[in-house]
Amino acid sequence: MSITIIRNTNWIGSASPITIKIDNEVVGKVQPGEQVEIDLLNNHGTMTVSQSWAKSSKMNVNDGETIEITSTRESILFRFFPSIAILLTLFIPTISNRSTALVIIFVIYFISAFFIKLFRLTKVK
Known part of the structure:
Protein backbone atom coordinates (compact mmCIF):
# COMPACT_ATOMS: atom_id res chain seq x y z
CA MET A 1 0.00 0.00 0.00
CA ARG A 7 9.61 15.69 -8.11
CA ASN A 8 10.01 17.52 -11.41
CA THR A 9 10.21 21.18 -10.38
CA SER A 16 15.60 22.47 -0.25
CA PRO A 17 13.35 19.42 -0.11
CA ILE A 18 9.59 19.45 -0.53
CA THR A 19 7.60 18.13 2.44
CA ILE A 20 4.91 15.58 1.64
CA LYS A 21 1.78 15.39 3.79
CA ILE A 22 -0.96 12.81 3.63
CA ASP A 23 -4.09 13.48 5.67
CA ASN A 24 -2.27 16.47 7.27
CA GLU A 25 0.60 14.32 8.58
CA VAL A 26 4.17 14.66 7.33
CA VAL A 27 5.10 11.35 5.71
CA GLY A 28 8.30 12.25 3.89
CA LYS A 29 10.40 14.65 1.88
CA VAL A 30 11.53 14.63 -1.73
CA GLN A 31 14.67 16.27 -3.13
CA PRO A 32 14.97 17.84 -6.62
CA GLY A 33 14.79 15.19 -9.36
CA GLU A 34 14.14 12.44 -6.82
CA GLN A 35 11.49 9.72 -6.83
CA VAL A 36 10.26 8.31 -3.52
CA GLU A 37 7.72 5.74 -2.39
CA ILE A 38 5.38 6.72 0.42
CA ASP A 39 3.40 4.15 2.39
CA LEU A 40 -0.31 4.78 2.83
CA LEU A 41 -1.93 3.80 6.11
CA ASN A 42 -5.21 3.20 4.29
CA ASN A 43 -5.63 2.51 0.59
CA HIS A 44 -6.29 6.22 0.04
CA GLY A 45 -5.59 9.66 1.47
CA THR A 46 -5.47 13.39 0.78
CA MET A 47 -2.03 14.63 -0.26
CA THR A 48 -0.47 18.09 -0.18
CA VAL A 49 3.12 19.26 -0.53
CA SER A 50 4.87 22.33 0.80
CA GLN A 51 8.26 24.01 0.87
CA SER A 52 8.61 26.83 3.38
CA TRP A 53 5.54 28.96 2.61
CA ALA A 54 5.01 27.56 -0.92
CA LYS A 55 2.32 24.91 -1.16
CA SER A 56 0.08 22.89 -3.46
CA SER A 57 -3.62 22.26 -3.56
CA LYS A 58 -5.02 19.02 -2.14
CA MET A 59 -5.26 15.82 -4.16
CA ASN A 60 -6.96 12.53 -3.34
CA VAL A 61 -4.52 9.65 -3.85
CA ASN A 62 -5.02 5.90 -3.94
CA ASP A 63 -2.74 2.90 -3.51
CA GLY A 64 -0.46 2.25 -6.49
CA GLU A 65 -0.71 5.71 -8.06
CA THR A 66 2.23 7.80 -9.25
CA ILE A 67 2.06 11.52 -8.48
CA GLU A 68 4.27 14.12 -10.15
CA ILE A 69 5.11 17.42 -8.44
CA THR A 70 5.71 20.29 -10.87
CA SER A 71 6.00 24.05 -10.56
CA LEU A 88 11.24 49.30 -10.42
CA THR A 89 11.56 51.27 -7.19
CA LEU A 90 14.87 52.67 -8.41
CA PHE A 91 12.80 54.99 -10.61
CA ILE A 92 11.10 56.56 -7.58
CA PRO A 93 13.01 59.79 -6.91
CA THR A 94 12.96 60.14 -3.12
CA ILE A 95 14.24 57.66 -0.56
CA SER A 96 11.18 57.96 1.68
CA ASN A 97 8.78 57.24 -1.18
CA ARG A 98 11.01 54.40 -2.38
CA SER A 99 11.08 52.86 1.10
CA THR A 100 7.31 53.15 1.44
CA ALA A 101 6.80 51.54 -1.97
CA LEU A 102 9.14 48.66 -1.07
CA VAL A 103 7.36 47.99 2.20
CA ILE A 104 3.94 47.98 0.49
CA ILE A 105 5.20 45.72 -2.31
CA PHE A 106 6.71 43.18 0.08
CA VAL A 107 3.67 43.15 2.36
CA ILE A 108 1.51 42.35 -0.66
CA TYR A 109 4.08 39.73 -1.75
CA PHE A 110 4.08 37.90 1.58
CA ILE A 111 0.30 38.04 2.00
CA SER A 112 -0.21 36.66 -1.51
CA ALA A 113 2.13 33.76 -0.68
CA PHE A 114 -0.65 32.25 1.40
CA PHE A 115 -3.11 32.26 -1.51
CA ILE A 116 -1.03 31.30 -4.54
CA LYS A 117 -0.35 27.60 -5.12
CA LEU A 118 3.24 27.26 -6.31
CA PHE A 119 3.24 23.48 -6.84
CA ARG A 120 0.96 21.35 -9.01
CA LEU A 121 0.17 17.71 -8.29
CA THR A 122 -0.75 15.49 -11.24
CA LYS A 123 -1.42 11.79 -11.54
CA VAL A 124 0.89 10.02 -13.98
CA LYS A 125 -0.87 7.40 -16.07
Whole structure:
Protein backbone atom coordinates (compact mmCIF):
# COMPACT_ATOMS: atom_id res chain seq x y z
CA MET A 1 0.00 0.00 0.00
CA SER A 2 2.11 2.86 -1.31
CA ILE A 3 2.25 5.68 -3.84
CA THR A 4 5.20 6.92 -5.88
CA ILE A 5 6.10 10.62 -5.81
CA ILE A 6 8.23 12.19 -8.56
CA ARG A 7 9.61 15.69 -8.11
CA ASN A 8 10.01 17.52 -11.41
CA THR A 9 10.21 21.18 -10.38
CA ASN A 10 13.33 22.03 -12.41
CA TRP A 11 15.32 24.76 -10.66
CA ILE A 12 12.33 26.16 -8.73
CA GLY A 13 12.98 25.58 -5.04
CA SER A 14 15.95 23.34 -5.76
CA ALA A 15 17.81 24.44 -2.63
CA SER A 16 15.60 22.47 -0.25
CA PRO A 17 13.35 19.42 -0.11
CA ILE A 18 9.59 19.45 -0.53
CA THR A 19 7.60 18.13 2.44
CA ILE A 20 4.91 15.58 1.64
CA LYS A 21 1.78 15.39 3.79
CA ILE A 22 -0.96 12.81 3.63
CA ASP A 23 -4.09 13.48 5.67
CA ASN A 24 -2.27 16.47 7.27
CA GLU A 25 0.60 14.32 8.58
CA VAL A 26 4.17 14.66 7.33
CA VAL A 27 5.10 11.35 5.71
CA GLY A 28 8.30 12.25 3.89
CA LYS A 29 10.40 14.65 1.88
CA VAL A 30 11.53 14.63 -1.73
CA GLN A 31 14.67 16.27 -3.13
CA PRO A 32 14.97 17.84 -6.62
CA GLY A 33 14.79 15.19 -9.36
CA GLU A 34 14.14 12.44 -6.82
CA GLN A 35 11.49 9.72 -6.83
CA VAL A 36 10.26 8.31 -3.52
CA GLU A 37 7.72 5.74 -2.39
CA ILE A 38 5.38 6.72 0.42
CA ASP A 39 3.40 4.15 2.39
CA LEU A 40 -0.31 4.78 2.83
CA LEU A 41 -1.93 3.80 6.11
CA ASN A 42 -5.21 3.20 4.29
CA ASN A 43 -5.63 2.51 0.59
CA HIS A 44 -6.29 6.22 0.04
CA GLY A 45 -5.59 9.66 1.47
CA THR A 46 -5.47 13.39 0.78
CA MET A 47 -2.03 14.63 -0.26
CA THR A 48 -0.47 18.09 -0.18
CA VAL A 49 3.12 19.26 -0.53
CA SER A 50 4.87 22.33 0.80
CA GLN A 51 8.26 24.01 0.87
CA SER A 52 8.61 26.83 3.38
CA TRP A 53 5.54 28.96 2.61
CA ALA A 54 5.01 27.56 -0.92
CA LYS A 55 2.32 24.91 -1.16
CA SER A 56 0.08 22.89 -3.46
CA SER A 57 -3.62 22.26 -3.56
CA LYS A 58 -5.02 19.02 -2.14
CA MET A 59 -5.26 15.82 -4.16
CA ASN A 60 -6.96 12.53 -3.34
CA VAL A 61 -4.52 9.65 -3.85
CA ASN A 62 -5.02 5.90 -3.94
CA ASP A 63 -2.74 2.90 -3.51
CA GLY A 64 -0.46 2.25 -6.49
CA GLU A 65 -0.71 5.71 -8.06
CA THR A 66 2.23 7.80 -9.25
CA ILE A 67 2.06 11.52 -8.48
CA GLU A 68 4.27 14.12 -10.15
CA ILE A 69 5.11 17.42 -8.44
CA THR A 70 5.71 20.29 -10.87
CA SER A 71 6.00 24.05 -10.56
CA THR A 72 3.15 26.28 -11.66
CA ARG A 73 3.63 29.23 -14.00
CA GLU A 74 2.85 31.47 -11.07
CA SER A 75 5.82 30.08 -9.14
CA ILE A 76 8.29 31.34 -11.74
CA LEU A 77 6.80 34.83 -11.64
CA PHE A 78 6.56 34.70 -7.86
CA ARG A 79 10.28 33.86 -7.52
CA PHE A 80 11.34 36.78 -9.73
CA PHE A 81 8.90 39.33 -8.30
CA PRO A 82 11.19 40.67 -5.50
CA SER A 83 14.01 41.43 -7.96
CA ILE A 84 11.68 43.15 -10.39
CA ALA A 85 10.06 45.18 -7.59
CA ILE A 86 13.43 46.40 -6.32
CA LEU A 87 14.50 47.43 -9.82
CA LEU A 88 11.24 49.30 -10.42
CA THR A 89 11.56 51.27 -7.19
CA LEU A 90 14.87 52.67 -8.41
CA PHE A 91 12.80 54.99 -10.61
CA ILE A 92 11.10 56.56 -7.58
CA PRO A 93 13.01 59.79 -6.91
CA THR A 94 12.96 60.14 -3.12
CA ILE A 95 14.24 57.66 -0.56
CA SER A 96 11.18 57.96 1.68
CA ASN A 97 8.78 57.24 -1.18
CA ARG A 98 11.01 54.40 -2.38
CA SER A 99 11.08 52.86 1.10
CA THR A 100 7.31 53.15 1.44
CA ALA A 101 6.80 51.54 -1.97
CA LEU A 102 9.14 48.66 -1.07
CA VAL A 103 7.36 47.99 2.20
CA ILE A 104 3.94 47.98 0.49
CA ILE A 105 5.20 45.72 -2.31
CA PHE A 106 6.71 43.18 0.08
CA VAL A 107 3.67 43.15 2.36
CA ILE A 108 1.51 42.35 -0.66
CA TYR A 109 4.08 39.73 -1.75
CA PHE A 110 4.08 37.90 1.58
CA ILE A 111 0.30 38.04 2.00
CA SER A 112 -0.21 36.66 -1.51
CA ALA A 113 2.13 33.76 -0.68
CA PHE A 114 -0.65 32.25 1.40
CA PHE A 115 -3.11 32.26 -1.51
CA ILE A 116 -1.03 31.30 -4.54
CA LYS A 117 -0.35 27.60 -5.12
CA LEU A 118 3.24 27.26 -6.31
CA PHE A 119 3.24 23.48 -6.84
CA ARG A 120 0.96 21.35 -9.01
CA LEU A 121 0.17 17.71 -8.29
CA THR A 122 -0.75 15.49 -11.24
CA LYS A 123 -1.42 11.79 -11.54
CA VAL A 124 0.89 10.02 -13.98
CA LYS A 125 -0.87 7.40 -16.07
